[in-house]
Amino acid sequence: MPTFTMKVFRGGPGAGDFREYRVESDEGMVVLDVIHRIQATQANDLACRWNCKAGKCGSCSAEIDGKPRLMCMTRMNLFEPGAVITVAPIRTFPLVKDLVTDVSYNYEKAKQIPPLRLKPPDPDGKYRMWQEDIDRIQEFHKCIECFLCQDVCHVIRDHPLKPAFAGPRFFIKIAGLDMHPLDRVDRTEFVREQAGIGLCNITKCCTEVCPEHIHITDNGIIPMKERAADNMDPVVWLLRKFRGQRRPA
Amino acid sequence: MATPVYETHEHDVIVIGAGGAGLRAAIEAAAQGVSVGLVCKSLLGKAHTVMAEGGIAAALGNVWAEDNWQVHFRDTMRGGKMLNNWRMAQLHAQEAPERVLELERWGALFDRTKDGLILQRDFGGHRYARLAHVGDRTGLEMIRTLQYHGIHQGIDVYMECKIERLLKDGDRVVGAFGYWRPSGKFVLFKAKAVVLATGGIGKAWKFTSNSWEYTGDGHAMALWAGADLIDMEFIQFHPTGMVWPPSVRGILVTEGVRGDGGTLKNNTGERFMFNYIPEFFKGETADNEAEADRWYEDKKNNRRTPDLLPRDEVARAINAEVKAGRGSPHGGVFLDIHTRRSADYIRKRLPSMYHQFKELADVDITKEAMEVGPTCHYVMGGVRVDADTTRSTVPGVFAAGEVAGGMHGSNRLGGNSLSDLLVFGRRAGLHAALYAKDFGGQLTVNAAELEQVSREMLAPFARTSGENPYAIQADLQETMQSLVGIIRKESELRQALDHIQVLKDRARKARVEGGREYNPGWHAALDLDALLTVAECSALAALERKESRGGHTREDCPYTDDQWGKVNVVIRVRNGALQLAREPLPAMPEELKQIFQERK
Numbered sequence: 001m002p003t004f005t006m007k008v009f010r011g012g013p014g015a016g017d018f019r020e021y022r023v024e025s026d027e028g029m030v031v032l033d034v035i036h037r038i039q040a041t042q043a044n045d046l047a048c049r050w051n052c053k054a055g056k057c058g059s060c061s062a063e064i065d066g067k068p069r070l071m072c073m074t075r076m077n078l079f080e081p082g083a084v085i086t087v088a089p090i091r092t093f094p095l096v097k098d099l100v101t102d103v104s105y106n107y108e109k110a111k112q113i114p115p116l117r118l119k120p121p122d123p124d125g126k127y128r129m130w131q132e133d134i135d136r137i138q139e140f141h142k143c144i145e146c147f148l149c150q151d152v153c154h155v156i157r158d159h160p161l162k163p164a165f166a167g168p169r170f171f172i173k174i175a176g177l178d179m180h181p182l183d184r185v186d187r188t189e190f191v192r193e194q195a196g197i198g199l200c201n202i203t204k205c206c207t208e209v210c211p212e213h214i215h216i217t218d219n220g221i222i223p224m225k226e227r228a229a230d231n232m233d234p235v236v237w238l239l240r241k242f243r244g245q246r247r248p249a
Numbered sequence: 250m251a252t253p254v255y256e257t258h259e260h261d262v263i264v265i266g267a268g269g270a271g272l273r274a275a276i277e278a279a280a281q282g283v284s285v286g287l288v289c290k291s292l293l294g295k296a297h298t299v300m301a302e303g304g305i306a307a308a309l310g311n312v313w314a315e316d317n318w319q320v321h322f323r324d325t326m327r328g329g330k331m332l333n334n335w336r337m338a339q340l341h342a343q344e345a346p347e348r349v350l351e352l353e354r355w356g357a358l359f360d361r362t363k364d365g366l367i368l369q370r371d372f373g374g375h376r377y378a379r380l381a382h383v384g385d386r387t388g389l390e391m392i393r394t395l396q397y398h399g400i401h402q403g404i405d406v407y408m409e410c411k412i413e414r415l416l417k418d419g420d421r422v423v424g425a426f427g428y429w430r431p432s433g434k435f436v437l438f439k440a441k442a443v444v445l446a447t448g449g450i451g452k453a454w455k456f457t458s459n460s461w462e463y464t465g466d467g468h469a470m471a472l473w474a475g476a477d478l479i480d481m482e483f484i485q486f487h488p489t490g491m492v493w494p495p496s497v498r499g500i501l502v503t504e505g506v507r508g509d510g511g512t513l514k515n516n517t518g519e520r521f522m523f524n525y526i527p528e529f530f531k532g533e534t535a536d537n538e539a540e541a542d543r544w545y546e547d548k549k550n551n552r553r554t555p556d557l558l559p560r561d562e563v564a565r566a567i568n569a570e571v572k573a574g575r576g577s578p579h580g581g582v583f584l585d586i587h588t589r590r591s592a593d594y595i596r597k598r599l600p601s602m603y604h605q606f607k608e609l610a611d612v613d614i615t616k617e618a619m620e621v622g623p624t625c626h627y628v629m630g631g632v633r634v635d636a637d638t639t640r641s642t643v644p645g646v647f648a649a650g651e652v653a654g655g656m657h658g659s660n661r662l663g664g665n666s667l668s669d670l671l672v673f674g675r676r677a678g679l680h681a682a683l684y685a686k687d688f689g690g691q692l693t694v695n696a697a698e699l700e701q702v703s704r705e706m707l708a709p710f711a712r713t714s715g716e717n718p719y720a721i722q723a724d725l726q727e728t729m730q731s732l733v734g735i736i737r738k739e740s741e742l743r744q745a746l747d748h749i750q751v752l753k754d755r756a757r758k759a760r761v762e763g764g765r766e767y768n769p770g771w772h773a774a775l776d777l778d779a780l781l782t783v784a785e786c787s788a789l790a791a792l793e794r795k796e797s798r799g800g801h802t803r804e805d806c807p808y809t810d811d812q813w814g815k816v817n818v819v820i821r822v823r824n825g826a827l828q829l830a831r832e833p834l835p836a837m838p839e840e841l842k843q844i845f846q847e848r849k
Contacts, residue, residue, distance in 0.1 A: 026496060028494020028497060028609070041719075044719065045763030045770045047769060051299075053460065054300070054609070055601075057299045059295050075609070096431050107293065107408075110397070110400060129358070138360075141393065143393075180356065
């Protein structure tokens, strides 16, 4: 079995460096397996988050050779046997320890989003929605909250207005609510003022790193920017809300 | 040791666990106007529910108008080989549709029928297409919906916080004690009522679909606090886990693959499930390929394919095929959907299965068969609860979801877990809140007990010699996999119990390195206590039940025995030792018995 040199970041806020571990990798292994092997045999206290190990929970985000990825979906056979592989915590959020960062910024942003408020049901008490109207939103609902898109977003990384900026994960969350055929909330002002949609200049870094391949920019952010501009006009907003629920021909 | 340093939080109700059951419980308790704390081991939204794939079983009747709660109730009881707590199965079948519609009102977007209603899919053991779903990522939709609804209900969420012990004053619970995983610091929750929603115990087995979190914390803490556990011998091995490559062995392959047209084959290409139709299900199962194939299109005039027998039956069949030398190259069997369905259909209905096999196994399921085999998936056994209120036998302790026993009898049907979480999560939150409102007197915590628990928790740091906790966990997983697996026998169960005693001794001497901050080695050492306890309970109960039923198959007692069908195996701690008892099932009322007569 091939052996790799894993350069893993070890340390906490203020102090830390990369430490090298020589590890064997078995057939089919992913980076997370190798990290677990280090944990079990060489460094019991190596901190990393994980849950499902199948790309469904979005816990094991890290920067592998500088690329933001899920450790559980990064196969070791991507690398040449004997390669030196660097594993670092995602850079944008404050370090807790080793590969674990403090992602509470995201949970605070989530709370600020005005939730769904439903229209009344049909006369028989049921809600009806057409698959064609929800396909796009179901795409956004694939989000596993790995926060890799937040990690690469240059506004969250560098911009002093970060506190007034929601980031790509929450743009698609808001877009999903806005496009919901039964929703009746106007989030225009929220999107402009508190979510800071104007700060995004569409570099598409978020879309590139999304492990769920969600078209964050094209399907979420750009239409939202357009709506934020259109919805300055209350007539357009009303029309859009009325057209929201339609039966396909 | 000096008095331990800890922070204190006080709530009327604390909910331990933030998967489907915990979130639903917290939402309901908050709706009753009490103060609620929700404590979770991982970040919010990462709990095991997120991995559920196939759907939520609920007799909405959107696809088959003939469906109703009575049919769902009957399917559930028969799937559990009639060992279920009938009242739980009844409440579950009656309330599941409203819980699903409620999720829709909170923003969940299920796949739709042509009439704009919630679409339902076929699953094992369900007479009609019954599972509300979103492709094959239903659990993700459910947990996100509950999470984003929950954060606006005034619930205090404590993330990455692990509870080690329930605290009692006299007979009743008054709180819980644990630690923050990031800082390693201790934390005390004072509470009038505690809802356990901690999930299962699958991390005690080697090949499992369960994550690191499934270490039986709630089962063990309830037991230590004096509660009864029932049915701990019943472990569900999901028939279809991935088997290759080795690093992904055990990862779940949704039953939806078979629900949507996938068939199981052995290495001769034979659809072997026709050879494994038990007497109990003969009346409703196709006995030839032609009828099974017609069933996909015409369910009225044909019986269902045996590929969709309940999970225990399919898991045993796969096990037998592999043992007989008819398995796939890597010790599983073949699951093939590409011969019946188009690539577009597969990618639309099963996107995450497509992705998972492509990325992790280099298999394109639109062109090739998958290799699958049984994987430890779910524990039917758990805390004995009152069906209507979910209260355990310890005042103030409630339990919902996988940690509770009784609902699923000896075998759970697919899709009945997500609905269980919603139905009993809501009931747990409601009744915990009502209990808290009636609570009189002070919340008095025993300081000496806290000192004792904290000393035990820190002991692994103090040892200068001793073993790595990961090695102990790995040995336990080997033991349970080889000796308390799908097929059991007395000699092996006794051997397993001997091993567990040795492992307990080793665990008491485990040593960890490093500091208290985010130290997975320490966390693993602390988890061993619960994990070894639930493993012992499961092996003990398996030794006690001398018959085969559902998720408990004894090679030395291969038949289902009516006498055993009348009792639960109950485990409790008395005078510091585990005590076993056989106690009668609650008796089903006559009008419900009729449901089984009429449809025979």
